[in-house]
Amino acid sequence: MMAEPSYDFAPVRVREDLxxxxxxxxxxxxxxxxxxxxxxxxxxAAETRHARDCRLCRERATSAxxxxxxxxxxxxxxxxxxxxxxxxxLTNEPGRLSKDWFxxxxxxxxxxxxxxxxxxxxxxxxxxxxxxxGLGVAYHSLPAPALGEPSRHRPEGARPERAWxxxxxxxxxxxxxxxxxxxxxxxxxxRALSLVPDETRxxxxxxxxxxxxxxRVSDFWFDPQRAISRAQMDxxxxxxxxxxxxxx
Amino acid sequence: MHAFLLRVSGQISGNEYDLTAIAxxxxxxxxxxxxxxxxxxxxxxxxxxxxxxxxxxxxxxxxLGAEALVxxxxxxATFAMVDRxxxxxxxxxxxxxxxxxxxxxxxxxxxxxxxxxxxxxxxxLRRAIGRVLAIFLPMGFRLMRAIRR
Numbered sequence: 001m002m003a004e005p006s007y008d009f010a011p012v013r014v015r016e017d018l019x020x021x022x023x024x025x026x027x028x029x030x031x032x033x034x035x036x037x038x039x040x041x042x043x044x045a046a047e048t049r050h051a052r053d054c055r056l057c058r059e060r061a062t063s064a065x066x067x068x069x070x071x072x073x074x075x076x077x078x079x080x081x082x083x084x085x086x087x088x089x090l091t092n093e094p095g096r097l098s099k100d101w102f103x104x105x106x107x108x109x110x111x112x113x114x115x116x117x118x119x120x121x122x123x124x125x126x127x128x129x130x131x132x133x134g135l136g137v138a139y140h141s142l143p144a145p146a147l148g149e150p151s152r153h154r155p156e157g158a159r160p161e162r163a164w165x166x167x168x169x170x171x172x173x174x175x176x177x178x179x180x181x182x183x184x185x186x187x188x189x190x191r192a193l194s195l196v197p198d199e200t201r202x203x204x205x206x207x208x209x210x211x212x213x214x215x216r217v218s219d220f221w222f223d224p225q226r227a228i229s230r231a232q233m234d235x236x237x238x239x240x241x242x243x244x245x246x247x248x
Numbered sequence: 249m250h251a252f253l254l255r256v257s258g259q260i261s262g263n264e265y266d267l268t269a270i271a272x273x274x275x276x277x278x279x280x281x282x283x284x285x286x287x288x289x290x291x292x293x294x295x296x297x298x299x300x301x302x303x304x305x306x307x308x309x310x311x312l313g314a315e316a317l318v319x320x321x322x323x324x325a326t327f328a329m330v331d332r333x334x335x336x337x338x339x340x341x342x343x344x345x346x347x348x349x350x351x352x353x354x355x356x357x358x359x360x361x362x363x364x365x366x367x368x369x370x371x372x373l374r375r376a377i378g379r380v381l382a383i384f385l386p387m388g389f390r391l392m393r394a395i396r397r
Contacts, residue, residue, distance in 0.1 A: 012314035018322060094335040095363060102338065119336045127329035134293045134321030136305055162368070164338035189330055192337040203333065210322035218344075220389070227315035228286075228323075231265065235280045236323040237250035239290040246331035246363060 005128065005140040012135065021209035022131070022140075025124050028202045030143035033121070034153055035114040035196070038145035043078040044087055044118055045125040045142050050076050051091040061093060082108040083118060090122050095245035102164050112165045113154060113195050120199030127206060151198075158195050168194035183215020190214035211237070250327075285311050286320060293324045340367040 005022040007014035029045050032038045051057060054074045075084040082105055089097060105115060132139050157172030168191060173180045177197055181190070181204075190207070193199040207214050211233065216222040223230060265279045277284055285308050292304035309317050370378065 012309070012317055014318050015315070018318065090332055090336050094332040097335045097338075097363075099338055099366075116337070119333060123329040123332045123336070126332060127325045130293065130328040131321050131325035133301070134289075134305070134324050135318070136302065162338075162340045163366075188339040188342050189334050192333050192339050203329070206329065207326060211326040226319045227313065228319045229281070231280050232282065232286055233319070233323050234250045235265075235278055235283055236286050236290050236320060237327045239287050240294065240324055240327035241250060241331050243291065243294050244328070244331040244335075246334055 004143075007135075007137065010135050010137045014135070017209050018131075021206055022128050024205060025128055025202060026140065026143045028198070029121055029124065031146045032148035032150050033117050033196070034151050034198055035111070035117050036121075036150055038148065040079065041117075041121050042142055042145040043076070044083070044121040047076055047079055047084060047087045048091050048122050048125040049129065049139065049142075050074070051088040054088050054092065057088050057092040082110050086110070086115065086118050087122050090119060091126060099164060116165055116193050116195045117199055120193050120196060120203065124202060124206065127210075131210075153197070155194065155197055163188070163192065165192075166195050167191045168197070168200075181215065183213055185218070186214045187217060282308075282311050289320055290324050293321070294328070335363050338363075338366045 005019065005026050007019055029041050030038050031041070033041050036044070051073070056071045056073050059071075072081070073084050073088045075081070075088075079087070086105060089101070102115075106112065110118075129139050153176065155168050155177050157168040157174055157177055158166040159169065159172060160166050161169075167188075168177055168180065170181045170184060170186065173194075177194075180194065180197055180200060186204075190204060191200070193203060204214050212222060212224050216224075224233075226233065228236075265283075266277065278287070280286070285304075289304045289308045292301040295301070305317065308320060312320075
C-alpha cells in the first residue's frame with residue numbers, strides 16, 4: 001500500500017488542492033517513468049534526501065572552485081555513480097551546474113532524456129520536502145515503487161534550442177503532446193523538462209497548485225486568489241532565487 | 249524574472265518596491281506589505297537553522313495568518329524546484345523577459361550568477377531596446393492601471 005502524503009497533523013490547515021497535488025507527485029514518483037523504473041525513481045527520491053548529509057557536497061560548498069574537486073559522494077548505493085552525482089549536485093549546489101559538467105554527464109553514458117527525468121524526480125522531491133520543512137512537519141514516507149517498464153517515449157516535437165537539452169515548443173506539441181501546455185504560452189522553465197513530457201505535466205500541475213499556472217505567469221493582472229498577494233508571492237520567489245543564485 | 253514581476257506588481261498598484269531587498273544579506277524593507285517577515289521566512293526555510301525557522305514561521309503566522317503561511321511555504325517550495333530545473337537544463341531567459349529586465353538584473357546582482365552564462369549577452373541593438381523599454385514600460389503600466397480603474 002502506497003504511503004500517501006497527509007497534512008492531518010500539520011500545525012495549520014493545508015488546503016485540499018495542495019494536498020491532492022502532493023499526492024499526485026508522490027504517485028508520479030513511484031510509477032515507472034519514461035526512462036527509469038518506479039524502483040529507480042524512488043531511489044532517486046531517497047538519494048535526494050540522503051544527499052543533504054553528503055560530506056563531499058559539504059566540502060564542495062565551501063570551495064571556491066567546486067568543479068575541480070573530485071571524490072565520491074556519500075551515496076545510498078542503489079543508483080549508478082553518475083546518477084548519484086546528478087542528484088547530489090542538483091540538490092546541494094544547483095547554482096554551480098555548468099554546461100561542461102553536463103557534457104561530462106553525457107560522456108558517462110547518461111542520455112539527455114534519462115537526465116531530464118532524473119531532474120524531474122529530484123526537483124519535485126525537493127519541492128514537497130521544502131514545503132514540509134517550511135510548515136514544520138516531518139517529511140512524508142517515500143512511496144512504494146510500482147511495478148512496470150518505462151515507456152521509452154521520446155516526443156517527436158522535441159527540438160534543440162538554446163538550452164542544454166531539446167525541448168517541445170507549444171507549436172510542436174502535437175500527437176501525444178497535444179495539450180501539454182493547456183494555457184498556451186509557457187515560459188522556458190515550463191518547457192525545460194518537455195523532453196520527458198510526463199515530468200512537464202507533473203511540474204506544471206505543481207506550479208498551478210502552489211503558485212500560478214505557467215501560462216498565466218506573465219499575465220500581470222492575474223490574481224491567483226491566495227492569502228498572500230501577487231507582490232508578496234513574487235517577493236518570496238525573487239528571494240528564493242537570489243539565495244539559490246539562480247539567474248533565471 | 250520575479251524581480252521584474254515584483255516591479256510590475258508595484259507599478260500596477262501604484263507602489264515603488266525596492267528590488268534590492270531581494271538580494272540583500274539581511275532582510276530589509278522592500279515596501280511590500282510584511283515584506284521583511286516574508287523574506288526572513290524564505291531565508292529560514294532555505295537556511296540550516298531550525299530555531300530561526302521556528303521563529304520566522306511563528307512571526308509569519310502572527311502577522312499574516314495560517315493560510316498565508318501555507319501559501320508562503322508553497323511559493324518557497326515552488327522556487328526551490330523551479331530554480332533547480334532552470335539551472336539543471338541551462339535554459340536562457342525568455343526573449344521578452346531578457347529585454348525587459350536588463351536594468352533590473354544588475355540592480356539585484358543577478359548578472360554575477362554563474363547561470364547568467366546560459367543567456368546570451370545582448371548585442372548593441374537589444375541593449376538599446378532594453379534601455380528604451382526601461383523608460384517606457386513603467387509609463388505603459390501606469391496608463392493601463394488608470395484605464396482599468
